Amino acid sequence: MLRTFTSVLALVTVLALAACGSSAVPEGEARVPESSNTLEGEQFENVVALLEGAGFTSVETEALGDLITGWLKDPGEVKEVAIGGDTTFAASDTFPTDVTIVVYYHSFPADEEAEEPEPEPETTSAPSVEEGVVTIENNAEFAAIVSLGDYCSGEIAAFASAFRGRTLEFNGNIGALNNSGSNTTRFDILVGVGDYSATSQPGPAFQFRDVNITSDLGLTGANIPDTLSVGNNIIVTAEVRSYESNSCLFLLDPISTQFR
Incomplete structure (x- = not known):
C-alpha cells in the first residue's frame, strides 16, 4: 500500500512540473x-x-x-x-x-552625430568679392550704400561690419577738413563719394581721423596740390576701420590718395 501511494505521489509531482513548464502566456x-x-x-x-x-x-x-x-x-x-x-x-x-x-x-x-555639417545660410552682408580691392563696379553691396540718401542707414553699419579690414577704392571728395583736437598738424577729414557738392552728398560719411596729410594720406599722382582743401576731388584707396552709430561716421584708414 505504501509503494502504491509513493508511486501516485511521484506521478502527481511529475505532472505538476510538466504543467508548470508548459504554462501558456495569458x-x-x-x-x-x-x-x-x-x-x-x-x-x-x-x-x-x-x-x-x-x-x-x-x-x-x-x-x-x-x-x-x-x-x-x-x-x-x-x-x-x-x-x-x-x-x-x-x-x-x-x-x-x-x-x-x-x-x-x-x-x-x-x-556630433551629424554625418555632414549643415550648410551655413547665405547672408546679404557677406562680401561679394573674396579677394582684392572692393569697388563700386565689382561689389553690389558697396554700390548700394554709396547711393543711399541717409548716411545713418543700418545698411551702412552692416556693410562696415561685414567688410571690416577690406580695402575700398572709389572716386571721392574732401567735404570737410578740421584739426584733430588741438593738434595743428593732424586732421579729421570728411570724405564724400563722387564729385564735391556744397548742397548734397549721398552715401556714407567717410572720415580719415587724426591723420597727418603728408605722412598718412599716401598722396600720389602728378597733380598733388600745395595744400589740401575742401572741394578737392580725389581717388580714395583705404581700409575699412569701423562705423560709429552715435556719429554715423564711417571710419577709413587711408592707403593712398590721388587727386583727379
Whole structure:
C-alpha cells in the first residue's frame, strides 16, 4: 500500500512540473525573451527587433547623448531597457503586449552625430568679392550704400561690419577738413563719394581721423596740390576701420590718395 501511494505521489509531482513548464502566456500578454542584464550592451536595433518579435507593440528608443570621444562605450549600445518603468526583469516575466518599453542607448550629443555639417545660410552682408580691392563696379553691396540718401542707414553699419579690414577704392571728395583736437598738424577729414557738392552728398560719411596729410594720406599722382582743401576731388584707396552709430561716421584708414 505504501509503494502504491509513493508511486501516485511521484506521478502527481511529475505532472505538476510538466504543467508548470508548459504554462501558456495569458492572452494579451507576451513573455520577455531575455533578462534585463542580457539586453544591456547589445545594439539597440537588435533589442527592438527582439522585443517586437516577442509580441510587444509599443517599443520606443531614446538616445542619451552621453558619449564623449575616447569612451569605451559604442554608439547605439544599450544602457538599459525599461518595461513599464521597470528596468529589472527576468526572461520568464510576462507583460501586457501594449506596455510601454523604452530602450535607452548610448550616443554622442546631437551636434556630433551629424554625418555632414549643415550648410551655413547665405547672408546679404557677406562680401561679394573674396579677394582684392572692393569697388563700386565689382561689389553690389558697396554700390548700394554709396547711393543711399541717409548716411545713418543700418545698411551702412552692416556693410562696415561685414567688410571690416577690406580695402575700398572709389572716386571721392574732401567735404570737410578740421584739426584733430588741438593738434595743428593732424586732421579729421570728411570724405564724400563722387564729385564735391556744397548742397548734397549721398552715401556714407567717410572720415580719415587724426591723420597727418603728408605722412598718412599716401598722396600720389602728378597733380598733388600745395595744400589740401575742401572741394578737392580725389581717388580714395583705404581700409575699412569701423562705423560709429552715435556719429554715423564711417571710419577709413587711408592707403593712398590721388587727386583727379
